[in-house]
Amino acid sequence: xxxxxxxxxxxxxxxxxxxxxxxxxxxxxxxxxxxxxxxxxxxxxxxxxxxxxxxxxxxxxxxxxxxxxxxxxxxxxxxxxxxxxxxxxxxxxxxxxxxxxxxxxxxxxxxxxxxxxxxxxxxxxxxxxxxxxxxxxxxxxxxxxxxxxxxxxxxxxxxxxxxxxxxxxxxxxxxxxxxxxxxxxxxxxxxxxxxxxxxxxxxxxxxxxxxxxxxxxxxxxxxxxxxxxxxxxxxxxxxxxxxxxxxxxxxxxxxxxxxxxxxxxxxxxxxxxxxxxxxxxxxxxxxxxxxxxxxxxxxxxxxxxxxxxxxxxxxxxxxxxxxxxxxxxxxxxxxxxxxxxxxxxxxxxxxxxxxxxxxxxxxxxxxxxxxxxxxxxxxxxxxxxxxxxxxxxxxxxxxxxxxxxxxxxxxxxxxxxxxxxxxxxxxxxxxxxxxxxxxxxxxxxxxxxxxxxxxxxxxxxxxxxxxxxxxxxxxxxxxxxxxxxxxxxxxxxxxxxxxxxxxxxxxxx
Ligand SMILES: *[C@@H]1O[C@H](CO)[C@@H](O)[C@H](O)[C@H]1NC(C)=O
Ligand SMILES: *[C@@H]1O[C@H](CO)[C@@H](O)[C@H](O)[C@H]1NC(C)=O
Ligand SMILES: *[C@@H]1O[C@H](CO)[C@@H](O)[C@H](O)[C@H]1NC(C)=O
Ligand SMILES: *[C@@H]1O[C@H](CO)[C@@H](O)[C@H](O)[C@H]1NC(C)=O
Ligand SMILES: *[C@@H]1O[C@H](CO)[C@@H](O)[C@H](O)[C@H]1NC(C)=O
Numbered sequence: 133x134x135x136x137x138x139x140x141x142x143x144x145x146x147x148x149x150x151x152x153x154x155x156x157x158x159x160x161x162x163x164x165x166x167x168x169x170x171x172x173x174x175x176x177x178x179x180x181x182x183x184x185x186x187x188x189x190x191x192x193x194x195x196x197x198x199x200x201x202x203x204x205x206x207x208x209x210x211x212x213x214x215x216x217x218x219x220x221x222x223x224x225x226x227x228x229x230x231x232x233x234x235x236x237x238x239x240x241x242x243x244x245x246x247x248x249x250x251x252x253x254x255x256x257x258x259x260x261x262x263x264x265x266x267x268x269x270x271x272x273x274x275x276x277x278x279x280x281x282x283x284x285x286x287x288x289x290x291x292x293x294x295x296x297x298x299x300x301x302x303x304x305x306x307x308x309x310x311x312x313x314x315x316x317x318x319x320x321x322x323x324x325x326x327x328x329x330x331x332x333x334x335x336x337x338x339x340x341x342x343x344x345x346x347x348x349x350x351x352x353x354x355x356x357x358x359x360x361x362x363x364x365x366x367x368x369x370x371x372x373x374x375x376x377x378x379x380x381x382x383x384x385x386x387x388x389x390x391x392x393x394x395x396x397x398x399x400x401x402x403x404x405x406x407x408x409x410x411x412x413x414x415x416x417x418x419x420x421x422x423x424x425x426x427x428x429x430x431x432x433x434x435x436x437x438x439x440x441x442x443x444x445x446x447x448x449x450x451x452x453x454x455x456x457x458x459x460x461x462x463x464x465x466x467x468x469x470x471x472x473x474x475x476x477x478x479x480x481x482x483x484x485x486x487x488x489x490x491x492x493x494x495x496x497x498x499x500x501x502x503x504x505x506x507x508x509x510x511x512x513x514x515x516x517x518x519x520x521x522x523x524x525x526x527x528x529x530x531x532x533x534x535x536x537x538x539x540x541x542x543x544x545x546x547x548x549x550x551x552x553x554x555x556x557x558x559x560x561x562x563x564x565x566x567x568x569x570x571x572x573x574x575x576x577x578x579x580x581x582x583x584x585x586x587x588x589x590x591x592x593x594x595x596x597x598x599x600x601x602x603x604x605x606x607x608x609x610x611x612x613x614x615x616x617x618x619x620x621x622x623x624x625x626x627x628x629x630x631x632x633x634x635x636x637x638x639x640x641x
Contacts, residue, residue, distance in 0.1 A: 155304040155399035157456050158391060160384060161209065163202070163255060163281075163315040164416055165406035167427055168355075168377050176355045177374055178347050181385030185404060188431050190438040190485055194446040195428020196496045196515065197408050200417050201503040203230060203257045205407035205449060206310070210238045210264060212453030212476050214499040216612040217469060222502030224257050229505065231259040237465050237474075239453050240266045240306065246462045249303040251294045254281040255310035268294050271310070281312030283331060284383035285343045291387050295394035306456065309387060313380040314373060316411050316536040324539030326372035331379075343386055347378035358581055359414040359422045361558040365545030373410070401459050402431040403452060411536050413543055413565060417503045419513045419522060420582050424498055430455075435485040443484055445493035446517065450478040458482055472611040497606050501614070507532040510614050514603040520582065521599040522572040525617045530566040559583065570618070570634070573599075 169179040171186035198208040199215050207213075207220035211232065215221055219233040232238075240250040244267065251268035255277060258264045270280050270290045279286045291309065298305045317327030331341030351367035354374055360366050384404075391397050405428045409415035415422035428447050432438070457464055458480040467474055477497075483490055498513040509532055510525040537543060549556040559581055573586040573596050586592045607615040616627035619634040 156298075156396055156401070157304075157306045157459060158387075158400050158402045159209070159306070159308040159452070159456075160387065160402065160404045161206070161255075161308065161310050162380060162404075162406035162427075163310070163312050164408060164411045165311075165314055165377075165380060165427065166357075166410035166415070166422070167425070168374065168410075169381075169427065171429075172427055174355055176349070176353050177377060179377065179381045181381045181388070182404075182427075185384060185388060185402070185431060186429055186440070188439045189402070189404070189429035190431075190435070191440075191442045192428035192430075192447045192484075193442055193444050194496075194517065195405060195426040196424050196446065196448050196498065197406070197426050198448050198450040198496075198498050199500045200408040200419055200423040200498075201500065202407050203228075204501070204503075206256075206258050207232055209407075209449050209452050210240065210258065210308075211236055212239070212450060212464070212478050213469075213474065214450065214477075214497070214610050214612075215501055216499050216607075216614060217474070217610045220258065222505055222507070224259050227505060228502075230502070232263050233469055234260060234263065235467065235469065236263050237467055238264050239456060240264065240308075242457070242462060242465060243306055243460065246460065247303050248460060248462075249298060249301055249305040251305065251307045253287060253290045253294065253307070253309050255312050257310070266308070268297070272312070277312055278330065281310065282327060282379065283341050284379060284386055285341050287311075287383065288343060288386045288390060291390045292394070295390055295396060298396070299394055304460065311380060311383055313383070314376040314410070316540060322539055323536040325541070326369070326376045328372040328375040332375070341379070344379050344382055346375055349374045357410075357412075357422065359420070359559060360412055360542060361546065361549075361556055363542075363545055363549075363557065366542045369412075369541045398433045400433065401456075402429075403455070404429040404431075405449060405452075407449075411540065413537065413546065414560070416537060417500075417507070417509075417534055419498050419500055419511050421520075421576075421580070424513065424515065430481060430485065432482070432485055435482075438485045443489065444517065445481075445484040445489040446496050446515075447481055447484065447493075448478060448496040448498075450496075451481045452478075454478045455481040470611060475609065477606060477610060495602070497603065499607075499610075499612065503534050504532075507534065510617070512603060512607060512612070512614075514599050514606075516599070518575065518577045519595060519599065520572075520574045520576060521596065521603060523603070524568045524570055524572070525614060527568050527570040527618075531568060571596075 168177045170183045203224040204215040211218040222230040250266040252266040253270050256271035329335040329338045332346045333340045349371045354370040356362045406426045409423035454476050495516045500511045512523040514521045550562045571587045574582040616622040620627040620629045
């Protein structure tokens with residue numbers, strides 16, 4: 133046995149010994165939450181509670197979502213399968229009506245069969261019900277989402293109730309808290325502004341959230357991310373977002389306090405991340421880094437030596453299910469979906485808590501199809517530490533916009549400035565934002581803002597070929613029905629050309 137294999141073996145053994153005592157899991161999932169935390173280098177925002185969580189976590193510098201959309205992302209967290217495999221192609225609610233396949237085996241169902249108690253509080257936004265069944269459910273599916281998802285006092289009550297019941301229950305638990313912040317709000321029936329006034333105790337008629345002490349910012353107090361224009365409209369929008377972040381941050385503090393008060397802080401694994409990037413152009417619904425990158429922290433009471441440390445290991449929301457099963461020592465069930473044996477392609481992230489994470493932690497894949505039912509824009513992505521390859525299947529169409537990504541002050545200002553010919557200090561233009569090349573290859577070291585497409589550059593021929601091959605293999609293993617588009621049709625296991633003058637599909641396939 134060579135020495136590195138031997139090392140892996142030792143690491144594995146020590147993991148198993150340590151995990152024999154492991155008990156519970158708490159997943160804290162933000163909604164459209166990005167990197168606006170002190171722990172992620174933001175110098176303007178106040179985030180004492182998330183920073184405190186970071187101080188007792190391993191913080192990932194390279195966390196990513198598997199898909200840049202709400203229900204799809206949540207389905208990946210709870211199935212470990214990409215959306216093209218689990219069936220949750222787009223949003224679940226109202227006219228969008230997307231659901232996972234009826235025989236998908238989700239995390240709460242697998243754990244339930246293994247005598248582990250499961251609970252969900254806040255935003256669920258998934259279906260069908262039987263696939264995503266938890267023992268304890270207080271979610272927006274049956275309760276007012278504003279209360280159980282954003283009112284942190286109301287949420288605290290349910291968290292306490294669940295933990296209280298667990299104290300009187302010999303089974304370990306999984307508790308998943310889907311916090312609705314910092315998602316934009318439907319004020320006056322239109323989804324565009326932030327929900328910063330709800331319960332702030334300052335705005336007449338919006339009530340009070342007793343546990344929230346709002347932090348208020350001025351336009352000069354916000355950091356403008358590189359992918360947004362520095363305009364008064366953007367600054368005003370960010371001021372409201374920052375205030376909303378203070379409710380999110382204080383919620384995290386409250387829920388962690390409940391965990392501690394109930395006596396579970398020393399045997400509970402805490403995972404913190406978000407479903408997709410912040411609700412702004414180039415971020416949410418996109419798989420450029422502002423949409424694909426996520427805050428990502430793992431706090432393990434059995435790995436205190438990792439607390440407050442940072443890792444460059446690459447993590448994906450697709451890794452959460454395998455990581456939780458690994459923690460509980462529960463095997464992934466054998467089953468088939470659409471005739472294909474289902475296998476897990478995510479990673480066991482607890483192995484990242486060891487000093488030398490395995491080499492496999494050097495890339496992630498993403499697969500995006502819809503957001504709203506009208507937003508047909510499938511993308512397949514491979515990202516390594518230094519390179520990103522994006523395949524835009526519907527590249528001939530203009531990139532579609534979600535309601536909240538249209539009706540927000542930042543985007544309306546971009547539209548207005550473009551239409552009226554006023555200066556727009558943005559890293560891209562509306563035209564470039566709407567019309568994308570079929571394949572996009574970026575060198576993130578020399579071009580972290582993903583501006584220069586390297587497809588066709590001979591210097592990158594080999595790296596592109598390698599990435600395309602890896603991506604194609606992953607799509608095949610995970611049974612992607614879209615994998616021959618846009619140039620050919622999937623017939624059995626092969627891609628038969630349509631001769632439609634779209635030269636590609638996979639050039640090297
Ligand atoms: C917690 O459990 C105790 C009994 O063990 C009960 O008296 C109390 O009301 C419970 N609190 C909540 C919030 O459920
Ligand atoms: C605790 O469990 C016992 C026995 O199952 C039950 O009678 C009691 O009501 C439970 N208490 C709470 C607070 O759930
Ligand atoms: C938040 O929840 C608490 C406790 O249920 C309630 O008293 C308060 O009125 C709620 N606040 C808002 C703004 O709905
Ligand atoms: C842009 O904004 C100005 C000032 O608010 C407004 O008068 C004008 O109608 C807007 N133009 C467009 C094209 O929306
Ligand atoms: C990406 O750019 C960096 C900095 O210019 C360079 O060192 C590296 O070789 C490039 N990557 C590839 C794969 O060519």
